[in-house]
Amino acid sequence: MIIVPEKEIAGLIGRQESFDAVESVFAAMAGGAAYNFPVIREAIGHADALYGFKSGFDRSSLALGLKSGGYWPGNMAKGLTNHQSTVFLFDADTGKAKAVVGGNLLTALRTAAASAVSIKHLARKDAKVLGMIGAGHQSAFQMRAAAEQRDFEKVLGWNLHPEMLVRLEETANELGLPYESVDLARLGAEADVIISITSSFDPILMEEHVSPGTHIACMGTDTKGKQEVDVALVAKAKLFTDEVAQSATIGECQHAVASGIVSEDNIIEIGAVINGNHPGRTSQSDITLFDGTGVGLQDLAVASAAVDLAIQKGVAIEVDF
Ligand code: NAD
Numbered sequence: 120m121i122i123v124p125e126k127e128i129a130g131l132i133g134r135q136e137s138f139d140a141v142e143s144v145f146a147a148m149a150g151g152a153a154y155n156f157p158v159i160r161e162a163i164g165h166a167d168a169l170y171g172f173k174s175g176f177d178r179s180s181l182a183l184g185l186k187s188g189g190y191w192p193g194n195m196a197k198g199l200t201n202h203q204s205t206v207f208l209f210d211a212d213t214g215k216a217k218a219v220v221g222g223n224l225l226t227a228l229r230t231a232a233a234s235a236v237s238i239k240h241l242a243r244k245d246a247k248v249l250g251m252i253g254a255g256h257q258s259a260f261q262m263r264a265a266a267e268q269r270d271f272e273k274v275l276g277w278n279l280h281p282e283m284l285v286r287l288e289e290t291a292n293e294l295g296l297p298y299e300s301v302d303l304a305r306l307g308a309e310a311d312v313i314i315s316i317t318s319s320f321d322p323i324l325m326e327e328h329v330s331p332g333t334h335i336a337c338m339g340t341d342t343k344g345k346q347e348v349d350v351a352l353v354a355k356a357k358l359f360t361d362e363v364a365q366s367a368t369i370g371e372c373q374h375a376v377a378s379g380i381v382s383e384d385n386i387i388e389i390g391a392v393i394n395g396n397h398p399g400r401t402s403q404s405d406i407t408l409f410d411g412t413g414v415g416l417q418d419l420a421v422a423s424a425a426v427d428l429a430i431q432k433g434v435a436i437e438v439d440f
Contacts, residue, residue: 120440123429125221131428132228132421134264140420141232142393144177145361148416149390153177155362155414160189167192173415176211184208186222186418202226206422216440220422227257229417231264233361234314234336237409238268240392241359241399242312242334250310251276252324252347253317253339254283259290261314261338266294274298275306279317303328315339315347326351331404337371338411348408350375356408357400358386370412386410
C-alpha cells in the first residue's frame with residue numbers, strides 16, 4: 120500500500136492535473152461509467168465535529184475508494200485546519216487497500232477545478248470581468264483556477280466580512296489582475312463570470328443583480344439549508360451541476376427544487392456538455408449556473424493522479440499491508 124502524506128501533495132499535483140482529472144471524471148459520470156455512492160455525514164456528538172464520507176467508483180479509470188473527514192471547529196485553536204480529510208483508494212480488481220492520501224489540499228484543488236471546468240464549458244468566450252463572492256480559504260484557489268480559463272482583465276470582490284477581502288486583493292495581485300472591492304449591484308452588473316464560495320444560509324446574489332450572459336459557479340452550497348443565490352435567479356438560469364441528485368438535495372438548486380419552481384429534469388450534468396451530448400450555453404445572453412456540490416469521485420480522481428505522480432517522482436511511501 121502507498122501513503123502520500125499531506126505535506127507532499129503541493130509538490131506533486133497542480134491546477135492542470137487537477138483540472139484534467141475532474142473534467143474526465145465529470146465526463147465519465149455523465150457517460151454512466153462512474154457513480155457516487157450515498158454520502159454519509161453525521162454530527163458525532165464529540166468536539167462539535169461533523170464527520171462523514173463520500174465514496175464512489177469510476178469504471179473507466181478504475182478509481183475506487185472514499186474520502187473521509189469533516190469539520191472540527193476547535194482545530195484552529197490547536198494550530199490545525201478545521202476541515203480535515205483523507206482519501207483511501209482500493210484496488211478495483213482485488214479490493215486490497217491501494218493508497219492513503221492526504222486530502223486537505225486536494226479538496227481545495229478539486230473544488231477549484233470543478234468551477235474552472237464549468238467556466239471552460241459554459242462561460243462566454245469573451246468574458247473579461249471575474250466576480251468573486253466569498254473571501255475564505257477556498258476563494259484564492261477558485262480565483263487562480265478561474266483565471267486560467269478566460270482572458271480576464273479585472274477581478275471584482277464582495278464578502279459579508281469585509282476584513283477578509285484582503286485575500287482576494289492579494290490573490291488578484293499575484294495573478295497580475297487589477298482588483299476592486301465593490302457592492303453586489305456593481306459586481307453583478309459588471310462581472311461576466313461570478314464564483315460564489317461562502318458558508319451562507321441566505322441568498323446573497325439576487326436576480327436583479329445579474330446581467331444577461333453571465334456564468335455563475337455556485338461552489339459554497341454543499342449542505343442542506345445552505346444558500347448563496349436567490350431562487351428567482353436559479354429559476355431564470357440554465358442549470359448545470361456535477362451530480363443532479365446532490366444538486367437537488369444539498370446543492371444550490373435544493374431551494375428551487377423544494378419550492379417546485381425548478382424540476383430536477385431541468386438540471387443538466389456538466390459531463391453531458393463535456394461529452395458533447397448537450398450544447399450548454401446556446402446564446403451570448405444566456406445566464407448559465409453551475410451548481411458545484413462536490414462529489415466523492417472528484418476526490419478519488421485527484422487522489423489517484425497524486426498517487427501516480429508520487430510513484431513517478433519517487434516520493435510514495437510503500438508499506439506492507
Ligand atoms: P472559510 O471558513 O475559510 O470562509 C467562509 C466564507 O464564507 C468567508 O468568505 C466568510 O465571510 C463567508 N461566510 C461565513 N458565514 C457567512 C454567512 N452567514 N453568510 C455569508 N457569508 C458567510 O471557508 P472556505 O474553506 O473558504 O469554504 C467556503 C465554503 O465552501 C464552505 O461553506 C464549504 O463548506 C464550501 N465548500 C464547498 C465545496 C464543494 O465541493 N462544493 C468544497 C469545499 C468547500
